[in-house]
Amino acid sequence: MRTATVSAGAESGGDVWIDIQASPELIQDAMAWCAQHGLVYGAQNPADPCALVHAPFALTPVPFPRQAFERARAASTPFNAMIDQVARDESYLSSVLEAAAKGDPQFTGKLMAVYKDEMQRRRDRMGAGERLPAELSLVLTRSDYMLHEPTSSMLQVELNTIASSFGCLSTLVGGLHRFIFGKEGVARDEIERRLPKNTSMATLVDGLAAGVAAHGHVDRTMVMVVQPDEQNSFDQQWLQLQLWERHGVRTVRKTLREVQEEGVVESCGDLAVGGRVASLVYFRAGYTDNDYFGEEEWEARRLIERSNACKCPTVAMQLAGSKKVQQDLAKPGHVERLSESPDDAKLMRTCFAGLWGLDELMTDVDAQRAVDDAIGNPDGYVLKPQREGGGNNMYGEELRQKLQGGDDLSDLVLMQKILPPSHCTTMVRRGNQETMETLSELGIYGVLLRVGEDVTINQEAGLLVRTKPKVSQEGGVAAGFAVLDSVQLVE
Numbered sequence: 001m002r003t004a005t006v007s008a009g010a011e012s013g014g015d016v017w018i019d020i021q022a023s024p025e026l027i028q029d030a031m032a033w034c035a036q037h038g039l040v041y042g043a044q045n046p047a048d049p050c051a052l053v054h055a056p057f058a059l060t061p062v063p064f065p066r067q068a069f070e071r072a073r074a075a076s077t078p079f080n081a082m083i084d085q086v087a088r089d090e091s092y093l094s095s096v097l098e099a100a101a102k103g104d105p106q107f108t109g110k111l112m113a114v115y116k117d118e119m120q121r122r123r124d125r126m127g128a129g130e131r132l133p134a135e136l137s138l139v140l141t142r143s144d145y146m147l148h149e150p151t152s153s154m155l156q157v158e159l160n161t162i163a164s165s166f167g168c169l170s171t172l173v174g175g176l177h178r179f180i181f182g183k184e185g186v187a188r189d190e191i192e193r194r195l196p197k198n199t200s201m202a203t204l205v206d207g208l209a210a211g212v213a214a215h216g217h218v219d220r221t222m223v224m225v226v227q228p229d230e231q232n233s234f235d236q237q238w239l240q241l242q243l244w245e246r247h248g249v250r251t252v253r254k255t256l257r258e259v260q261e262e263g264v265v266e267s268c269g270d271l272a273v274g275g276r277v278a279s280l281v282y283f284r285a286g287y288t289d290n291d292y293f294g295e296e297e298w299e300a301r302r303l304i305e306r307s308n309a310c311k312c313p314t315v316a317m318q319l320a321g322s323k324k325v326q327q328d329l330a331k332p333g334h335v336e337r338l339s340e341s342p343d344d345a346k347l348m349r350t351c352f353a354g355l356w357g358l359d360e361l362m363t364d365v366d367a368q369r370a371v372d373d374a375i376g377n378p379d380g381y382v383l384k385p386q387r388e389g390g391g392n393n394m395y396g397e398e399l400r401q402k403l404q405g406g407d408d409l410s411d412l413v414l415m416q417k418i419l420p421p422s423h424c425t426t427m428v429r430r431g432n433q434e435t436m437e438t439l440s441e442l443g444i445y446g447v448l449l450r451v452g453e454d455v456t457i458n459q460e461a462g463l464l465v466r467t468k469p470k471v472s473q474e475g476g477v478a479a480g481f482a483v484l485d486s487v488q489l490v491e
């Protein structure tokens with residue numbers, strides 16, 4: 001029997017990590033484990049629409065410094081609390097996003113319009129003497145980080161406040177890695193010491209159930225807003241199944257178009273969709289302008305926002321998670337003003353990479369200097385529009401040309417490129433293994449539930465690791481670049 005090899009770790013400051021050699025039988029066993037535990041994807045085979053395939057995975061969890069990992073976990077609840085404050089601060093949100101809304105009228109501008117209309121409507125109702133019900137706002141965050149090797153610090157790539165995916169498959173990958181380590185002879189206490197327990201599936205499901213309970217309608221229904229052509233719904237299906245089995249909550253999957261066609265806000269404020277009252281509307285779509293095919297989809301968004309359903313997230317919370325807000329928060333003073341304690345502010349501060357807004361270039365000397373540097377050294381930067389979902393960022397020559405091209409840059413954010421250490425990883429996709437140099441990104445999930453003036457839940461909710469080839473700029477798993485991974489902690 002082969003055993004795991006233990007490698008001395010130069011990158012990990014001298015500690016060792018466990019490396020597993022790939023073999024055909026191990027890959028077979030790992031694929032069988034995936035099938036038997038639901039770590040699967042739709043095979044996207046038009047001839048066989050029911051066919052499934054294992055999700056792409058790294059054979060061995062990536063080595064990660066324990067201290068940096070613990071800091072990222074500890075930063076979860078402070079980031080949740082801060083982003084909740086941002087979402088409640090109408091004047092801050094409006095002023096920070098004003099230029100981006102003008103520069104990106106198709107998306108940020110329209111989201112802002114939905115937000116402002118709803119805020120105005122609420123003021124009008126209160127002005128007319130109406131007592132509004134407590135607003136129910138749930139957010140499942142995922143703060144993404146990469147280890148910046150030159151300074152050994154964990155720098156935040158972005159904070160997602162809408163449609164953070166892979167919360168379920170990531171728990172399963174953790175289980176797969178425990179299985180592989182055990183099978184290859186790694187001692188049980190060593191596994192417990194190195195592989196952190198990842199409860200993201202259960203914690204996120206409990207968060208969704210709490211959102212449903214906060215609304216309290218007897219229908220106990222969550223509407224999951226999905227894309228019409230969703231290919232990789234298994235991560236979502238896990239949430240649905242667990243919600244049903246553990247909490248008796250029914251999920252109804254609807255596109256924005258279907259919500260517009262079938263949804264009504266009743267006089268009591270309840271949102272009824274297809275004959276059921278939605279206690280919670282959970283968005284796994286709506287984060288990109290590609291999800292809004294016409295006015296109907298925007299109408300659906302307005303309808304949901306206007307209702308008394310718990311929203312995951314509200315439009316305000318979606319806007320609070322925009323890249324423009326992340327960049328503004330990195331300026332001196334904001335984190336300090338919006339966080340619950342000086343210690344929280346200090347911890348979050350250590351996570352910010354260099355970020356510059358391009359909307360005030362005439363007056364912002366720092367941003368001007370960064371732009372000049374980026375034109376000379378484009379590989380040291382990333383240029384980001386106000387989009388989510390991968391594939392939108394600009395790098396290298398494209399970045400240089402954009403900065404020099406004379407276009408309106410006001411909706412863009414320039415970011416320091418984070419330089420993580422590379423590792424040699426065996427990636428397994430559709431039964432084929434490929435070993436190459438890779439970079440890894442750690443995501444820490446969080447759950448925050450606000451009921452009116454009270455935050456009733458704020459907790460850290462497990463982890464995701466995505467590992468991508470070193471040569472690839474973007475890291476999408478669904479897009480076929482990255483694989484699902486987990487961490488083994490090194491001292």
Ligand code: ADP
Pocket residue numbers: 144157158353382384387388389390391392393415416417418419441473474475476
């Ligand atoms: P999206 O909303 O599209 O997910 P991200 O900001 O997460 O946008 O960027 C997508 C990917 O690009 C990330 O997962 C990461 O791999 C890479 N990336 C983004 N920002 C940086 C950065 N500052 N340094 C290095 N890589 C980055």
Ligand code: MG
Pocket residue numbers: 144158389390
């Ligand atoms: Mg991202």
